[in-house]
Amino acid sequence: MRSDLWENTVMTDPALPINVFHPTFRPGCSLRLHWHEHFELIYVESGEVLYTIGGQPFPTKPGDLLFVNSGELHAAAAVRPNEPFTVYALVFNSSILGLKEPHIVDLVAPYTNGMSMIANRIEQTDPWYPLLKNTTLRLAEEFERKPRGYELAVRAHCQLLFTWLCREFTVMQRSDSEMNAFRARTDLFKELLTLLESDVAQRVTVEQAAARVHMSPYHFCRMFKKMTGQTFVQYTNLNRINKAEYLLKNTTMSVTDIAAEIGCSSINSFSKLFRQLRGVTPRDLRKGQTI
Incomplete structure (x- = not known):
């Protein structure tokens, strides 16, 4: 499904379908709810983060490892709104595992079609954790530095990670x-x-x-x-304020017009909701952009 919730993760090299992200989320920023067909392995480098994966909350701390299965809805936000957090996110397509061999297809296919799932959290106390963490960071280093032959190293590390996760962390298979x-x-x-994200002004x-x-x-x-x-109300309100913040920062629309654009009935209700979710009024946010 190609939609606002579907993330078209950029894979710069079709022959190496993986990307490694190393973002630092500033205070107040979050990763919106989204999904993609790829697998994703997340290492929390610093800060405390609340991930939501497949509807389940996963409070995390530095050093934690999480896995997102293909098609799972997921999002992230700082546990403490005033503190940033940094993560490594390894997003890879199943084709990097080498799907030309029949026995590899037999192993991978259940995870790509949702018949089998890998656990979303790898505990730091698990005996496999040190090996998974070190391999994850080695893969990220190879991808970022790109020394000679890094493509082989990245592919090999990715294959090892997925093999170990399948062996040790497959959860109950569904009928x-x-x-x-x-x-x-x-x-x-x-x-x-x-629908809710594409038309925030619509009152559903x-x-x-x-x-x-x-x-x-x-x-x-x-x-x-x-x-x-x-909750449904929390989600729809957050969608409206995210859209409003974008318009405040990137357009010259008046605050009144922005309130109407996101479906708020009045300036007062818009300002109250914006302050509640962002800690400042819309005008103060825009004023801060011009200082």
């Missing part, structure tokens, strides 16, 4: 019927979330959202919180 139901439900939620009620995913409002609210880590 065909369970997986079909899971995919259908997840796809409906992805479509709904895409809980009842309307629940109807789109064929659930009662009660069960919808429970499932929405599980999938996103936020």
Whole structure:
């Protein structure tokens, strides 16, 4: 599904379908809810981060390792809003594992089609943790420095990491019927979330959202919180404020027009919500941009 929630992760070399990100998120910044077909291995270098993966919260500290399976919705935010955090994120396509060999296809295919899943957290107390951590950082170093032959080293490290994760951290496999139901439900939620992000001014009620995913409002609210880590109201409000912040920083639209653009009924309600989620008023944020 190509949508606002789907992330088209850049792979600069088609022959080496992997990218290594090493971002530092400034105080107040977060990683929005998204998904991609690729696998992702995350190492928390500094700061405390709350990741939400597949609807489950994972509070992390420096040194923690997380894994995101193909297609899993995930997001991240600092545990302490005033502190930054830095992570390594290794995002790789299954084709880097070498899918020309039948026995490799047999190993990898269940993880690419969702029939098998790797655990989202690798505990620091686990006996495999030191090897996984060191290999992750060696891979990242090879990719960043790019010494002669780094392509072979990156591919080899990636193959080893995935092999070890499959052997030691595969969680319970789902039956065909369970997986079909899971995919259908997840796809409906992805479509709904895409709708909410694509038109933040549209007022979608809980009842309307629940109807789109064929659930009662009660069960919808429970499932929405599980999938996103936020209530429906929290999620829609955050979408509006994210859009407003972008417009404040990147356009000359008036605050009044921005309030209307994101569906706020008045300047006062817009300013109150913006201050609640960003700690400053819209005008103060824009003023700070010009200092």
